[in-house]
Amino acid sequence: MKRFLAIALGILTAIGGFVDIGDIVANAEAGARFGIAHAWVLLVGVIGICAYAEMAGRVTAVSGRPVFDLVRERLGPRVALANLAGSLLVTVLTLGAEIGGVGLALQLATSVDYLLWVPVVAFVLWAALWRAKFSVLENIFGLTGLVLIVFVIAFFRLPADYSSLWQQASHPGPPTGEDWGTYWFFAVALFASALTPYEVFFFSSGAVEERWSSKDLLTSRINVFVGFPLGGLLAFALMLTSATVFHPLSMSVDTLSQVAMPAAIALGKLGLAAAILGFFAATFGAAMETGLSTGYTVAQYFGWTWGKLRRPRNAARFHTVVMIGILAGVGVLMTTIDPIQLTEYTLVFSAVALPLTYLPILVVANDRGYLGNRVNGRLANTLGVIYLLIVFAAAIAAIPLMLTTRMGGG
Amino acid sequence: MLIGFDLLDRQIIDRDGAPVGKVDDVELTYDDTGTPHVTALLLGQAALGDRIGGLLGRCIAGTARRLSGSLDRPPMRISVDLIDHVDSAVNLTVNRALLQDPPLETWLRDHLIQRIPGATHES
Numbered sequence: 001m002k003r004f005l006a007i008a009l010g011i012l013t014a015i016g017g018f019v020d021i022g023d024i025v026a027n028a029e030a031g032a033r034f035g036i037a038h039a040w041v042l043l044v045g046v047i048g049i050c051a052y053a054e055m056a057g058r059v060t061a062v063s064g065r066p067v068f069d070l071v072r073e074r075l076g077p078r079v080a081l082a083n084l085a086g087s088l089l090v091t092v093l094t095l096g097a098e099i100g101g102v103g104l105a106l107q108l109a110t111s112v113d114y115l116l117w118v119p120v121v122a123f124v125l126w127a128a129l130w131r132a133k134f135s136v137l138e139n140i141f142g143l144t145g146l147v148l149i150v151f152v153i154a155f156f157r158l159p160a161d162y163s164s165l166w167q168q169a170s171h172p173g174p175p176t177g178e179d180w181g182t183y184w185f186f187a188v189a190l191f192a193s194a195l196t197p198y199e200v201f202f203f204s205s206g207a208v209e210e211r212w213s214s215k216d217l218l219t220s221r222i223n224v225f226v227g228f229p230l231g232g233l234l235a236f237a238l239m240l241t242s243a244t245v246f247h248p249l250s251m252s253v254d255t256l257s258q259v260a261m262p263a264a265i266a267l268g269k270l271g272l273a274a275a276i277l278g279f280f281a282a283t284f285g286a287a288m289e290t291g292l293s294t295g296y297t298v299a300q301y302f303g304w305t306w307g308k309l310r311r312p313r314n315a316a317r318f319h320t321v322v323m324i325g326i327l328a329g330v331g332v333l334m335t336t337i338d339p340i341q342l343t344e345y346t347l348v349f350s351a352v353a354l355p356l357t358y359l360p361i362l363v364v365a366n367d368r369g370y371l372g373n374r375v376n377g378r379l380a381n382t383l384g385v386i387y388l389l390i391v392f393a394a395a396i397a398a399i400p401l402m403l404t405t406r407m408g409g410g
Numbered sequence: 411m412l413i414g415f416d417l418l419d420r421q422i423i424d425r426d427g428a429p430v431g432k433v434d435d436v437e438l439t440y441d442d443t444g445t446p447h448v449t450a451l452l453l454g455q456a457a458l459g460d461r462i463g464g465l466l467g468r469c470i471a472g473t474a475r476r477l478s479g480s481l482d483r484p485p486m487r488i489s490v491d492l493i494d495h496v497d498s499a500v501n502l503t504v505n506r507a508l509l510q511d512p513p514l515e516t517w518l519r520d521h522l523i524q525r526i527p528g529a530t531h532e533s
Contacts, residue, residue: 063497063498063499064427064498064499065421065498065499069421072419072432073419073420076418076419077419077434077458077461077462078462078466080419081462081466130526130528131528131531302431302432302455302458303421303422303429303430303431303432303434303453304429304431304512304515305428305429305515306429311529311530311531311532312523312526312528312529312530312531313519313523313524313529313530316515316518316519316522316523316524317512317514317515317518319523320518320522320523369416369497369498370497370498
């Protein structure tokens, strides 16, 4: 059991990236509109985040420095500040969206409007980040989020048309009635969500919170190579069930309740209950990840004391930033903006933050001053450079695609 | 050792590994022959803002000075004698408690965090 719990950090990090509220709906929407023609994007995303999270975990375990320390050391205070601004906007907007997402999951269970749940969720979230142990949080929400496996089971219970699914996956492109612009918009959105900057911030800071050292390199690798593929699998299951149920009917998906439908159709009430529980845990886990990341990035940029391994009074500025982050997220939600759409806007800010986050990781992972003989091998460097180019391309393409397709509206 | 590459913007940690701050700037002193020597590390957002410069830097430094409670307080200074060694961080020979506390941390602790139940609780 202890071995199993040791990978909770990787699982929770991956859930926050792959199946947070925006992605739960985006994956199902892509499945309904395009079938599983975006399956390759998830695969590309999983390999990319594995490559970079492995580097980040290794650097942190060996040198004790989390990712944002490296960003400022290698890029200098000005460029790092631009990264801080971009990634903070991504993180706080996503935090707001996740609080709304928890509200939406509770709305499914209780029929009470999600906006009424928002203050309650925000308070419980803050209290959890204030009092609960880091390991307790990651174990509860990382593992409960795995209940989303219900969508994998649901897929095998549904009468799927395997030949047409294979046709969609092996011939990527828009089906009749959709155009290439929207196809690529969804591809960029799903790819960017796999590599969101707060994932590496959270993963490496979590490694410091758990006091990883060179001895924990294996733990770090298992976290990366089990956690992220598992996150990718959950995202794929959402796309797959939606492609099975909605795509043949040419229906579109835009609410959380529709996403849960395939589980209900295949497994009845219990399937629906498991889906709602999974949505709740995944969005709450993502809210914790983004809430803590807000504090982590600001504190690490300025060199303040941070972390849940200290008493709050010994990390006053860190806890103040986390509080401000939660309040800002609630403030955004109270404008009654759709929480599901909110995470799509973060694409714009990801475009700034992504290259500026991954470049310093790649540079430091080759620095013997930090890593001694544990620097990158040829495989890690090849993947690192290829993904840096893909990230640049996605960053450049994101905004024009968003404008021309009106956020994938077609 | 290169000041820009190996020293500036590094994390400073005390003898027990607790974070103290960043090397936001360095103090240079010229000896008799006119050769500059690093004599101290300067910490704090005011020093950082002055180093960044321009409108943005002035904003950061101005805000930091306002939040510190006194407009002409000099930045926190750590003499190079206190440096044990520099690796992925600047390691000091002393405990953090012997250094001055950053003013914003103290203010937030006393006026906000300390007043919330559970602030001193080990989580």
